Amino acid sequence: MHEMSLAESVLEIIEDSARAQDFRRVRRVVLEIGELAAVEPDAMRFCFDAVMRGTLAEGAELQIVETPGAGRCGQCGATVAMQERYGLCPDCGSAALQVTVGERMRVQDLLVE
């Protein structure tokens, strides 16, 4: 999907942090990407490298932590593992699954100098 603009958001977050925390170079970026966030890690890596070129994070290692998706069944209340944003509850067969975790995309931490 929109990995290029997401990579630009990562850069904005890095630049904000650099101003607040006073660092000049980023060595590693740890990014949490939920299984249901509809982000392709490979596309994200490609865009990350392209966007970071010529910035304080040029050449930084991108570490992606993928978190599994899960939801709650609105019918029977079961907690269900989800690999897609839709599906049927394995317990009662209802389609009323609400995603509870796995949609997050966030910068967790930075290794800086």
Place this chain on the structure above:
Amino acid sequence: MCGTCGCGGRDVLIGGKRPVRAKGGGALAFRAPGSGEGQAGHAHQAAELRVIQVERDLLAKNDAQADANRQMLAARGIFALNLVSSPGSGKTTLLVKTITALNGALPLAVIEGDQQTENDAARIRAAGAPAIQINTGRGCHLDAQMTAQAMRQLDLPDGGLLLIENVGNLVCPASFDLGEAHKVVILSVTEGEDKPLKYPDMFRAASLMVLNKCDLLPHLEFDPELAVDYARRVNPALQVIRLSVSSGEGMDQWLDWIRAGCREAGRTLSDTLESE
């Protein structure tokens, strides 16, 4: 995939002009020391490494701006729709017919999103409604900041309707909240019935699906029931209107749906005014 479509947000034009981003320090403003020359400039320094906890969502900035847009729209009683689809589903034609059918009965304005050209905004203006074109350049979707900027440049009607036609793309616009009341996904019957399964995020994010170009059904093997069934598998609460701008089928239902939304937005506005 933006990795392959090469999208990025640096060539944006709104009404033909380059937008002013709200804060300083745009995407590439903060250059690394000695950038372009590797790290030779400070290689002699002993690198002191430390880990900084950040914990910030990538969409936080977009979502905050979308919330601000939504509050502004609510305060002015404006009903805003974000129209999303693949290219060629008939979004612009539907908008033109909607403007003609409403015939000034409802004040409205249009934001048009495309990578290039002013063509769509020109079509909307020719139909009699104020419109502003956002050219996203390489960008494959509108975002909340572009929308805010476009809304500032547009003469928005209080208590009216704002129609935002997103870039033709069934993937990326799903993730970017603009502050709209609803996303409306348009699926034309010249596409495949299984589009909702192939692009579930968009159909999940939408409140209404317009099944468009239904006058062509006799000439196609497209099964509309199957398409609706697939769409509701992804989003059980999805409303559906079958429509054809050529035959007029479904237009009344579509206009009623819009009028009901506008009434609701207007009611919220008068409730707010009364409570103040």
